[in-house]
Amino acid sequence: MEALFAAALGMLTFCGVYLLLRARTFPVILGLTLISHAVNLFLFGMGRLALEAPPIIGEGSRQADPLPQALVLTAIVIGFAMTAFVVVLSLRAAVELRNDHVDGVDPDEDWRP
Amino acid sequence: MNHLLILPVLIPLLAGAFLVVVFVAPLALQRLISLVSTALLVLIALLLFRQVMVGNHVLYTLGNWSPPFGILLVADRLSVLMLLITSALAVFCAMYAGRGDDRKGAHFHALLQFQLAGINGAFLTGDLFNLFVCFEILLIASYALLLHGGGVARCRASLHYVILNLVGSAMFIIGVGILYGVTGTLNMADLAVRVANAPAGDQPLLTAASLLLLVVFGVKAALLPLLFWLPRAYTAASAPVAALFAIMTKVGIYAMLRVFSLIFGLETGLVSTTAWQWLWPLALATLALGGIGVLGATNLRNLTAYMVIVSTGTLLATLALGTREAIGAGLFYLVHSTLMTATFFLLADLIARQRGVAADHMVVAAAMKDHRILGSVYFIGAIAFAGLPPFSGFISKVWILQVAGETGNQTWLWPILLVAGFMILIALSRAGSKFFWRQSGARPHQWRADPARLGVVIAMVLGSAALSMAATPVMTFMLDTADAISAPQHYVEAVEAVALRAMGGL
Numbered sequence: 001m002e003a004l005f006a007a008a009l010g011m012l013t014f015c016g017v018y019l020l021l022r023a024r025t026f027p028v029i030l031g032l033t034l035i036s037h038a039v040n041l042f043l044f045g046m047g048r049l050a051l052e053a054p055p056i057i058g059e060g061s062r063q064a065d066p067l068p069q070a071l072v073l074t075a076i077v078i079g080f081a082m083t084a085f086v087v088v089l090s091l092r093a094a095v096e097l098r099n100d101h102v103d104g105v106d107p108d109e110d111w112r113p
Numbered sequence: 114m115n116h117l118l119i120l121p122v123l124i125p126l127l128a129g130a131f132l133v134v135v136f137v138a139p140l141a142l143q144r145l146i147s148l149v150s151t152a153l154l155v156l157i158a159l160l161l162f163r164q165v166m167v168g169n170h171v172l173y174t175l176g177n178w179s180p181p182f183g184i185l186l187v188a189d190r191l192s193v194l195m196l197l198i199t200s201a202l203a204v205f206c207a208m209y210a211g212r213g214d215d216r217k218g219a220h221f222h223a224l225l226q227f228q229l230a231g232i233n234g235a236f237l238t239g240d241l242f243n244l245f246v247c248f249e250i251l252l253i254a255s256y257a258l259l260l261h262g263g264g265v266a267r268c269r270a271s272l273h274y275v276i277l278n279l280v281g282s283a284m285f286i287i288g289v290g291i292l293y294g295v296t297g298t299l300n301m302a303d304l305a306v307r308v309a310n311a312p313a314g315d316q317p318l319l320t321a322a323s324l325l326l327l328v329v330f331g332v333k334a335a336l337l338p339l340l341f342w343l344p345r346a347y348t349a350a351s352a353p354v355a356a357l358f359a360i361m362t363k364v365g366i367y368a369m370l371r372v373f374s375l376i377f378g379l380e381t382g383l384v385s386t387t388a389w390q391w392l393w394p395l396a397l398a399t400l401a402l403g404g405i406g407v408l409g410a411t412n413l414r415n416l417t418a419y420m421v422i423v424s425t426g427t428l429l430a431t432l433a434l435g436t437r438e439a440i441g442a443g444l445f446y447l448v449h450s451t452l453m454t455a456t457f458f459l460l461a462d463l464i465a466r467q468r469g470v471a472a473d474h475m476v477v478a479a480a481m482k483d484h485r486i487l488g489s490v491y492f493i494g495a496i497a498f499a500g501l502p503p504f505s506g507f508i509s510k511v512w513i514l515q516v517a518g519e520t521g522n523q524t525w526l527w528p529i530l531l532v533a534g535f536m537i538l539i540a541l542s543r544a545g546s547k548f549f550w551r552q553s554g555a556r557p558h559q560w561r562a563d564p565a566r567l568g569v570v571i572a573m574v575l576g577s578a579a580l581s582m583a584a585t586p587v588m589t590f591m592l593d594t595a596d597a598i599s600a601p602q603h604y605v606e607a608v609e610a611v612a613l614r615a616m617g618g619l
Contacts, residue, residue: 020280024274032279039283039290046294068293071242075286078249082282083258086275089268096268102276104269 001049005041012038025090025100034088036079044072117164118186120157121196121233124150129226137218140143147222149305151207154200158193166416170595170607171241178231179615180239180608181300187239189604190594194444195236198451199360201576203229209459209489209569210353217262217351224261228254228357235364241292241376242299244368245285248333252278255361262351270349281332283361288325291318292376301375302608305393306602309380313501320387323377324565327388330372333365335425336392337399344406347418351361355414356455362425363451370440375601377589383599384435393433397529400426404533413461413473413548416540417454420498422452422532422619430526431513439516440595445511445588449580453498453506456573461496463487463570464548468562475547479555481603488549490574495541500534510534512588518589 012034018074047068054065090100099106128150132143164171165188188196207225215221231251238244249510256278259271294298296307308319328339329380335343343362347355369392371573377386384390387490401424410416461473464487471478483489497504510530517526580587597603 020276028276031281032276035280036163039286043286043293046290048294049261065297067299068290069187074242074246074554078246080281081403082249085253086279089256089260089271089275093268093272096265102272104265104272109268 001051005049007021007046009038009041009045012041023102025093025102028102029083029086029090033083034074036083040072040079042074044068115173116156116158116165118171118188118237120231121154121161121200122186122236124153124157125226125229125233129223129230129500132223132226133220136223140216140411143222144207144215147177147207147225148204148211150226151200151203154233155197155204158196161188161193162197164188165190169604170604172607172611173478174611174615176497177615180612181298181303184243185239185300185608185611187608188237188238189603190590190597191367191370191444192236193365194448194590194594197235198363198448199229199232199236202357202360202455204452205455205459205569205573206353209311209356209566212318212563212565214262214351214353214484218260220257221261224258225357230259232360232364236367239301240299241289241301241304241372244372248364248368249282250284251361252282253459255358258354258357259346259350262353264349266345266349270342270346274346277332277339277342280327284325286330288322288329291322291325295319300608301371302605304376305379305605306347308376319377323373323386323388324391325469326372327369327391330365330369331395334362334369335365335399335422337395337402337426337431338583340399340402340422340425343499344415344418346516347421347458348412348415352459355417357460358457359421359455362421362445366425366428366432366447369429370598374598375604376473377504379601379605381438382435386503389433389435392429396426396429396433397525398426398493400428400430400529400533404529404536408536410540411475413464413475414458415459416544417461419448419565420537421454424454426533427513427530430530431516434520434522436516436517436520437521437592437595437599439504440598441588441591442509442512442516444591444594446513448587449497449505449509449577450578452573452576453494454522456494456577458565459570459573460491461488463562464491467558468548469558475544476549477547477553479546480552480557482557482560483567484549486567487562488545490570491545491548493574494577495538495545497574499541500540505573505577505584508581509582510521 004063016031016034019027019079047065050064052060053064055064055069057063094100097104128146132146171188175184210221230252231247231254234247235244238247256275261269295318296304298304298307311319332339347358373389374383375385400423403419403426406419407416410419428443428446431439465472467481468478497506500506500510517523
């Protein structure tokens with residue numbers, strides 16, 4: 001299970017970094033979302049992966065560590081807020097700068113000052 | 114329990130929330146609430162200062178959960194010093210913005226308060242995950258503040274700033290996650306003990322986590338490969354926001370100092386931690402780049418943004434030496450540079466307001482109406498920043514040079530620091546002579562400087578003079594603070610004492 005989990009994290013991060021380097025706001029936002037998925041799963045995995053172990057004492061023969069789950073919840077909420085902000089920011093940038101490049105200047109277009 | 118310690122987070126949070134609710138209220142009321150809240154923060158910081166001078170460490174356990182399980186706030190000399198600088202700067206920014214800059218967009222004062230809540234929380238927290246949460250609070254407020262006033266330049270700068278910091282936050286969580294996975298705790302004092310006693314097999318993972326945290330704090334502090342967002346963002350921000358952002362790079366530096374001296378440096382000492390060894394070359398390169406950038410700047414705000422980079426480089430290079438005197442000298446420079454960079458952002462705005470379309474660009478334009486008073490303030494500020502006697506810049510620079518000489522690191526630090534200082538001097542004189550001496554024959558504009566705005570800037574410049582006049586007690590305090598940083602075991606003991614007391618109470 002660890003190998004599968006690690007491979008999934010690696011794949012998510014790989015896709016996230018690739019999209020981030022596309023330097024267009026929409027792919028960058030998708031990339032950031034994928035990276036934040038990977039990071040949240042990583043944080044979750046730091047409580048060790050175990051099957052049939054609820055984070056409540058007395059519910060099963062073993063217990064999972066509840067703290068990483070609480071941390072992940074916090075990280076998800078923060079990540080959600082940040083994604084919402086960056087979506088609005090990129091919409092505004094697209095309107096004000098007339099293109100979707102993260103530098104505000106489209107290198108493929110003739111640009112007149 | 115001592116509830117004073119939660120107030121620096123609680124007051125701005127409540128004030129900010131209230132300001133959001135009453136956003137239709139007259140601006141005068143909003144300004145009053147904002148000013149009262151920031152003034153209260155100064156008062157609380159002073160009270161905490163007194164307590165810390167007596168007791169060294171003041172602790173607050175939220176919800177009475179004993180460490181290492183609950184959330185812990187810790188005030189020691191370093192965090193109280195940072196609280197004091199932040200709240201003083203916030204008062205100046207709130208006053209300056211209250212003269213009209215807050216009218217250019219919605220919710221300025223609410224955002225200011227949220228930002229202060231985040232910054233104060235980051236200085237006070239004794240828990241690594243909480244540090245992350247506070248960083249996020251201050252960042253999301255700063256994203257919105259950077260955009261305050263709107264416009265194309267701010268939009269462009271914000272995209273870089275926001276995306277870079279989001280990637281930084283992701284790396285922060287990875288670093289925290291590794292630390293938790295290896296040690297099973299997030300309380301800083303507890304982490305320090307467990308990292309010191311970690312088996313050799315865990316060392317590579319711990320080193321990786323420490324380097325990830327260095328990258329994260331490096332983004333905030335503007336360390337060399339990670340600083341290219343800064344000049345554009347600080348140049349584009351409106352004046353009071355840029356002045357407040359002068360403390361933001363210092364939050365990154367504070368976090369570095371705290372995390373590497375406490376968590377990774379408990380057993381081995383600050384200097385021998387792997388991350389700290391990276392700091393010296395990177396800081397020197399940052400300093401050199403800042404010096405070049407200062408010469409290349411074409412307007413005063415941009416010049417000041419590069420002065421922020423110079424100050425980061427100087428500060429980190431001094432701290433990288435790691436001795437007690439070096440940390441003391443670095444802290445003195447931290448206070449001085451925060452104050453002076455903030456002053457210059459505000460001064461650039463005052464100058465720009467009197468020059469019409471020429472703004473603060475280094476071009477010849479019509480004379481300013483208040484060129485005498487602005488020229489004098491600029492002259493004193495430039496002397497103070499460039500490190501000429503008799504102001505605080507001189508004292509801090511001499512102290513840094515002396516420390517570098519004592520530790521045998523003068524070969525690299527002396528030339529780079531002195532040349533960077535010389536470049537700042539050239540750039541500031543060039544800008545000043547364009548602003549105040551070379552005037553076009555056109556009729557001067559009739560705009561007068563707003564007396565309140567001018568008063569704020571003069572008060573800040575006088576702060577630099579006060580810092581140099583009170584240099585002896587300030588330097589003694591900085592050395593005591595450096596002692597506390599060099600002896601993190603006292604911090605751990607203070608936290609453990611609270612934990613033991615809680616167990617006895619049960």
